[in-house]
Amino acid sequence: MNYNKDTSNRILEAATREFEEKGYSGARMQSIADRAGINKALLHYYYKSKDMLFQIIIQKAFEVFIPRIVSVFEEETDLFTTIEKFTRSYIELYVQNPRVPGFITQEINNHPDRLVQLIQSTGANTETFKNKIKKSVKEGLIDDIEPEQLIVNIISLCLFPFVAKPIVTELIIQGTEKDFDKLIENRKTEVAKFIIKGIKKIN
Amino acid sequence: MNYNKDTSNRILEAATREFEEKGYSGARMQSIADRAGINKALLHYYYKSKDMLFQIIIQKAFEVFIPRIVSVFEEETDLFTTIEKFTRSYIELYVQNPRVPGFITQEINNHPDRLVQLIQSTGANTETFKNKIKKSVKEGLIDDIEPEQLIVNIISLCLFPFVAKPIVTELIIQGTEKDFDKLIENRKTEVAKFIIKGIKKIN
DNA sequence: TGCAAACTTAACCATATAGTTAAATTTGAC
DNA sequence: GTCAAATTTAACTATATGGTTAAGTTTGCA
Structure with missing residues (x-):
């Protein structure tokens, strides 16, 4: 062929x-x-076959998106800078690929098993970032927070608005797609500010 | 019949x-x-028909879940108490119905139009809560934040872990379902703490 | 006991869809 | 211009699935 x-x-x-x-x-x-x-x-x-096509596509989605998360997590900057960089670049990624979060979400629901395998095959790993969080806690830079909780918070705040775009637009903003885009544009900086203030130790 | x-x-x-x-x-x-x-x-x-069955079910899901959000939003307590109550009861709701967020999410993707209609038919409305946020900003109780951003943050932090359960469990926690349940249990209080600290004005 | 409603059985129809096939046609490189 | 690869055409198969039907069986109640 x-x-x-x-x-x-x-x-x-x-x-x-x-x-x-x-x-x-x-x-x-x-x-x-x-x-x-x-x-x-x-x-x-x-x-x-349809199945082959699908597998190729979902594999590509993961090969592109999972490393993009993990690479920022692994950068050697301080925790706050990492959070700022991650939230901005992660939100920007989904501005360019707005349907991907919904796609992945759907796949999570329908084939959780297959998904788990894919994730593991990308070699994705959050250890470096978890350690950075633990270190920041020890140094008294941030409040005592479970690294897992913080990571879930960060990803939730970046991803969920895309997953629930119509609900956000209609129920919360009560506006148009333009208003949604504006909200997202603001989130590129606001999310990091919100997170950092939420964990930063007050002296 | x-x-x-x-x-x-x-x-x-x-x-x-x-x-x-x-x-x-x-x-x-x-x-x-x-x-x-x-x-x-x-x-x-x-x-x-299948279609009728589906419509009945999704309508029920919305009749139960949307008002549950809005009713807490409309309670006449101060902002911080509202946030504490909402996050706890909302997360508890999904502990009991863990598949609903994924279900709604899937429906968002496949029939955004139908969804929007359903939401509007429940009479759901976030005005009261938005006003409470605006008032708290004016009173200098919290930082200057767009009400829409805060609401998106609150809902993201409560809902997303359920939508992405396998990813959270495998990639972030690297544990079992029990570990996930424990993470969620902690979130019932941690999410509110995190949010409130993220917005509370520092004197 | 009798009767009507609830339920089962099993066959059936219509349609949608993944996937195949083989012959015909187009296209581009040499 | 030739030839092989890329693409189209159009008909076809097999199967899954939503939905129907009609006749029979069970169940509970009067």
């Missing part, structure tokens, strides 16, 4: 959008072919 | 679990019948 890179990429992009919007069961091979501007026969010529 | 309340409820419970686990497209009527301990013919005798 011989493949055209452009076609192959168009298929992957089309499939990504389809799976993001409808989940695995809701996605249709015909719809993916249509989005890619090709026909079903060629789609199957490039990618054997 | 005449219905048995017990059977009707068993169907609803079975369908709820099925939809929670697999989403609308992934759910199977046969599987719902099996879970309810009945056959497909009877299932359709009680509930005309």
Whole structure:
């Protein structure tokens, strides 16, 4: 078999959008072919089955997104700078890929087992960051907080607004998509401020 | 037609679990019948179609969960007490219904339009709470924060761990379900502490 | 005991969809 | 211009699934 890179990429992009919007069961091979501007026969010529396509896509999502988290966590700056950098770059990542959090979330629900394996295969690891937190606690820089709690807080504050975008827009902001974007823009700095104040020791 | 309340409820419970686990497209009527301990013919005798069943269930989810948020928001206590009460009762709600956040999240992704309508039909409203926040800012009790940002923070911190349970358990805690439960147990008080410290004005 | 409602059985229909196939056509490199 | 690879066409298969039907069985109550 011989493949055209452009076609192959168009298929992957089309499939990504389809799976993001409808989940695995809701996605249709015909719809993916249509989005890619090709026909079903060629789609199957490039990618054997729906399942294979899906696995490739979700694997890519994790290969891109999980390391992006972990790499910032592992930078050798002080805790507060790490938090500032992480929240900004993580939120920016999802401004550019707003459907990914929902996609991953859906996958979490439907195949938690498969997900866990994928995570472990990326070699993702939060030890360095946990140690940095513990050290900051010992040095009296921040309040006594479980590292796990702090990490969950950070990720929750960055990710959840994207996962729940319609609820945030309609119920909380009661505005339009523009208002949502503005809220997110502010969060790039506000989240870090909020977190740091929430843990910083008061002398 | 005449219905048995017990059977009707068993169907609803079975369908709820099925939809929670697999989403609308992934759910199977046969599987719902099996879970309810009945056959497909009877299932359709009680509930005309898959779509109807789903709508009933998602409507119930919203009728139960959205007011629960809003009612605490509207209590006439001071801001800090409201936050403490809300986070505790909201997290407890999801300890008892751990799959609901994922279910709602999935629905957000697949039918954002339908969701928005449902929210509006519950009469849910965050004005009272927003005003309480604004008042607290004016009184110099808390830092100058957009009410919308604070509400998003509160809900993110309560809900997200449930939505991302496997990731939290495997990647962040690197432990078991028991460890997750313990983390959540601590969050019932820790989240409020964290939020309040994050906004409270330092004199 | 009799009767009606609740429930089962099992076969059936219609449709959607993943995946296949083979022949025809287009395209681009040599 | 030739040839092989890329792509299309269009018909097809197999299967899963939502939903229906009709006849029979169980159950509880009057």
